[in-house]
Amino acid sequence: MAARGQGGVIFFDIQDRTGRFQLFARKNDLGDALFAVAKEIERGDLVGAGGFVFRTKTGELSLYVRTLEVLGKSLRPLPDKWSGLQDLEKRYRRRYVDLIVNPHVRDVMFLRSKIVAEMRRFIDARGFSEVETPTLLNVAGGATARPFMTHSNALDIPLTLRIATELNLKRLIVGGMERVYEIGRTFRNEGIDATHNPEFTMLELYAAYWDVNDMMRFNEELVAHLARTVHGGETVIRGEDAISFATPFRRIGYLEAFERFAGIEREQLLDAEAAQRLLHDYGIPPSPTHAHALDKLFERIVEPELLQPTFVYGYPVLLSPLAKRMKDDPELTERYELFAAHMELSNAFTELNDPDDQRRRFELQMLERAAGDEEVPPPDWDFVTALEYGMPPTAGIGIGVDRLVMMLTDNASIRDVLLFPLQRPLPPERDADEDDAESP
């Protein structure tokens, strides 16, 4: 809200979620009383006005004000109208001010809203049902990550916040719901940086009688559709790079990628000791586990090559405790990850539906956990029981919604696509300003 006085005439710029508009208030036509009200109005106030639309001398469409009312008074000064609010910390801590004065922030947040809505529309149109599964769990599984712990007073038991929705959604597949998804908050008690917030939003989706190839097609159509929705085309500008989400996306095998980009062969990766030697060759510190070593190598060797959207498929089974093995190559799984701009956008696989295999993999994980890897979740034996009732062949996918929004809106930090990114609280403090603001 800006006001420009001109003697007996005042111009106001008013703003709402749809944009800006100019008001024109003239003393001779308003009368002294109303004009006095107009003169009291300052930047940041909320106003209601009535009148008729006209064009000013300079041709700007404006409201010729006949009635005017202050709907809400702003007691605190807004940041500078020209430079706005730059201070990152203040922008995150007082997002409401950021939203008032930095239109770009509002645009991104509305765009996020639109992306998620469009995601739902696309998925619903293909016969899926959105469900809600518990956030509070006895055992948090379905991923490797340290959970947040909490406690139920009523039951007097420890609870953990979920680190994935995977196991419960697959229980629903066992239950015959066939096509389900959840867009929900997930919590991981780990580091915070430009791509990690302790709570983040994931889409997880499961389709009975699909395999990983069906999911790949679904995945690329969904992402291409969202890119079109946001940009009107399939090309997304991200920093210096132009990324084309035109289908089909590039596909490359997990092992083939290492071979092509670094001449590394299958045995060097799938053998634990050979993989450790590779780490050493690349100057990467030794890894506690074989799986960890492969992740580090992938990050160093393959990820830098993945600018345009690329499906990397056929992950080793040792990285994929919940994925089904390939029929003709049981050391690998029917799993892919989608990368774009060197960032992982989704993770999908044909789900393991063999309860005995699942039980053995959980037992293996128990050993890793006993060996001190706190990120390995305790086994969820009831999930094995569920599989024993029979799960149809099923494909599942997880998409990090925040990162997808980052990708589509050209934001480098996850904080810039979250309304209220987590910030450490400041020590309690009362300033004189605050006392004044609260007195009548």
Place this chain on the structure above:
RNA sequence: GCCGGCGGAGCUCGAGCGGCAGAGCGGCAGCCCUUUAAGCUGCAACGUGCGGGUUCGAGCCCCGCCGCCGGCACCA
């Protein structure tokens, strides 16, 4: 968790070598009946993140703490 950078008025920023802490915007009063970051005149208020130290004297140097950002580690 480790390393580095940063922290000054409501906002955006100046302040050589340690020497009276400033400007613009905003606020207040006034002028101005078509402005576009309105303009002009005048006025006032408020400030070095917190706590110590060195010094005749600290926004500046030293120590500790807090917060944010970036990098590393961890992860998605």
